[in-house]
Amino acid sequence: SSTKSLTGHALGAAGVNEAIYSILMMQHNFIAASANIDNLDAGAEGLPIVRALETDLPLKTVLSNSFGFGGTNACLVFQRYQA
Known part of the structure; x- marks a missing residue:
């Protein structure tokens, strides 16, 4: 999914x-x-390609990719804490 299409470029x-x-x-x-x-x-x-809101998904891990101007890029992986 792409959130930039919802918020614009910050x-x-x-x-x-x-x-x-x-x-x-x-x-x-x-x-x-x-x-x-x-x-x-x-x-x-x-x-x-996510074209509609998807709900009730048991997401345990997500990947956040950010590709900026001039080659400033970052990828972050977030995972739920398992006690």
Whole structure:
């Protein structure tokens, strides 16, 4: 799923926004839809593109990718704490 389509580009804060959204989705067991996908390219058919809100998902691990201008990139993996 892509949250940038819902919020726009926050420049320097884009990475932290994506991390927060990822943690919230894991905490509340949902995946937000990627907005504004009206016509899917034929080459993308069959790919796991989230086009509608998905709920009641037992998310245990999420991956947050942030790719910035000029090669400033970060990938974070968050996982539920198992007591």
